Amino acid sequence: MKKEALKAAFPHTIPVMTGYLFLGAAYGILMNTKGYGVGWTLFISVFVFAGSMQYVGVTLLTSIFNPIYAFLLTLMVNARHLFYGVSMLEKYQGTGKFKPYLIFGLTDETFSIQCSIEAPEGIDRNWFMFFITLLDHIYWVVGSVIGSLLGYIVNFNTEGLDFVLTALFVVIFINQWKSTRNHIPALVGLLSSIVCLLIFGQDSFIIPAMVLILIVLTIFRNKLEGGMEE
Amino acid sequence: MTLTPLQALITVIMLIVGTVLTRAIPFILFPSNKKTPPFILYLGKVLPYSVIGLLVVYCLKGVSLASSPYGLPEAIANVAILILHLWKNNTLLSIGAGTIIYMLLVQNLII
Numbered sequence: 069m070k071k072e073a074l075k076a077a078f079p080h081t082i083p084v085m086t087g088y089l090f091l092g093a094a095y096g097i098l099m100n101t102k103g104y105g106v107g108w109t110l111f112i113s114v115f116v117f118a119g120s121m122q123y124v125g126v127t128l129l130t131s132i133f134n135p136i137y138a139f140l141l142t143l144m145v146n147a148r149h150l151f152y153g154v155s156m157l158e159k160y161q162g163t164g165k166f167k168p169y170l171i172f173g174l175t176d177e178t179f180s181i182q183c184s185i186e187a188p189e190g191i192d193r194n195w196f197m198f199f200i201t202l203l204d205h206i207y208w209v210v211g212s213v214i215g216s217l218l219g220y221i222v223n224f225n226t227e228g229l230d231f232v233l234t235a236l237f238v239v240i241f242i243n244q245w246k247s248t249r250n251h252i253p254a255l256v257g258l259l260s261s262i263v264c265l266l267i268f269g270q271d272s273f274i275i276p277a278m279v280l281i282l283i284v285l286t287i288f289r290n291k292l293e294g295g296m297e298e
Numbered sequence: 299m300t301l302t303p304l305q306a307l308i309t310v311i312m313l314i315v316g317t318v319l320t321r322a323i324p325f326i327l328f329p330s331n332k333k334t335p336p337f338i339l340y341l342g343k344v345l346p347y348s349v350i351g352l353l354v355v356y357c358l359k360g361v362s363l364a365s366s367p368y369g370l371p372e373a374i375a376n377v378a379i380l381i382l383h384l385w386k387n388n389t390l391l392s393i394g395a396g397t398i399i400y401m402l403l404v405q406n407l408i409i
Contacts, residue, residue: 090390094397104306112310118317120353125313133305135312142316148349149317151342153324154334160325167325174321228401234357234372235379235396241350242383242392253344257351270359274352281348285341293340 073187073195080185081203084177088119088204092211093218094232095122100219101226102130109216113209118175121145123233144278152179159183159197166198173201175208252292256284375400 092113099109104126116122124145128138152174159182160170174182178201187196245254264277285292301309328334361369379396386392 087390090394108306108310112313116310116313116317118313121313121317124356125310128309128313129306130300133301133309135308138309138312139316142313143320145349145353146317146320148346149320150324151346153321154328154338154342157324157328157334171321171325172318225405226401228371228404229397231372231375231400232393232397234354235375235393235400237350237353237357238376238379238396239383239389239392241354242380243389244347244350248347253347254351257348258355259351260348261352261355265355265359273359274356277352277355281345281352282341285344285348289337289340292344 069192070195073191074199076188076191077196077199077203080181081200081207084181084204085207087177088207089211089214091119091232091236092208092213093215094229095119095126096212096215096217097219097226098123098126098215098229098232099212100216101229102126104129106213106216106220109212110209113212114205117173117205117208118146118149119208120176120233120236123236126230141274144274147278148176149174152176152183155179155183163194163197166194170197170201173205175204178204250292252288253285256288257281260284371400371403374403 095113096106096109099112100106112122112125116125121142124141125138128141153171156174156179160167163170170182181200181204182197185200187193241254245251260280261273261277264273264280267273268276328338358369358372361372363369375396378399379392382395383389383392
């Protein structure tokens with residue numbers, strides 16, 4: 069039963085495997101260059117398991133200690149997960165003992181598989197969904213540990229490696245832009261953030277930007293609703 | 299490392315709690331036997347687009363246009379990502395090449 073579910077789940081996770089091994093390794097190397105060794109990387113990748121947030125976390129771990137800010141920033145950066153959850157409410161219904169882990173592991177990539185794939189006929193869907201999440205989790209942890217260990221062995225100039233995070237978001241931005249004809253929400257996010265960055269400065273613009281985005285999206289709700297269809 | 303191990307651990311715990319909360323809240327707030335409010339569903343549709351825009355700006359917040367190198371490495375790398383991604387549409391290639399181009403630029407290997 070379990071074996072069949074694992075076999076059925078594995079092929080669906082291959083695209084995520086390449087992505088996670090690569091981005092995980094880059095994360096491990098980056099952590100290493102900032103003075104956080106393999107123990108930290110392993111611990112964080114196992115228990116946080118949030119790609120982009122872990123990258124943002126590197127900046128938090130290398131600046132002034134401010135746990136409240138770290139917490140709020142995590143909520144902001146991961147706010148999109150709220151909406152993954154909303155989308156998975158029905159699908160994760162009746163998953164029993166697997167539910168807490170499925171919710172814990174609801175990353176962007178895992179969500180993109182879980183929301184679009186159904187377990188094949190004759191395969192236990194709970195085990196199937198569990199293995200998709202578990203495999204993704206393993207790829208991420210293994211990738212980041214490999215990266216961290218590479219950081220010890222290979223000694224190269226990593227200046228500018230932080231840009232991998234920017235590149236990741238720029239690519240997601242382009243993908244999203246192409247996926248819809250309504251670009252207002254993307255522009256609202258971009259412009260509100262730039263305006264707040266200019267007004268509040270780089271250390272404190274995130275929260276005002278988030279508020280401004282919510283206000284603008286609420287004001288334009290009637291215009292935008294329905295316009296988001298493909 | 300600028301943080302003490304304890305401070306780093308507390309920061310990491312904040313990341314864990316924050317991440318788990320954002321993933322679990324919908325399942326707590328909107329149990330399967332209740333209808334999800336339309337406003338939440340609307341936000342679910344539009345907010346993911348806005349948040350990525352915010353994150354792009356967050357990543358580039360430290361770029362200074364007023365002093366050398368005037369944000370040129372960032373601009374060049376991002377244009378390269380844009381062209382490469384529209385051309386090949388390969389996420390890993392775009393991220394990998396963009397990062398390498400940026401690293402070469404800031405390490406003064408190209409200009």
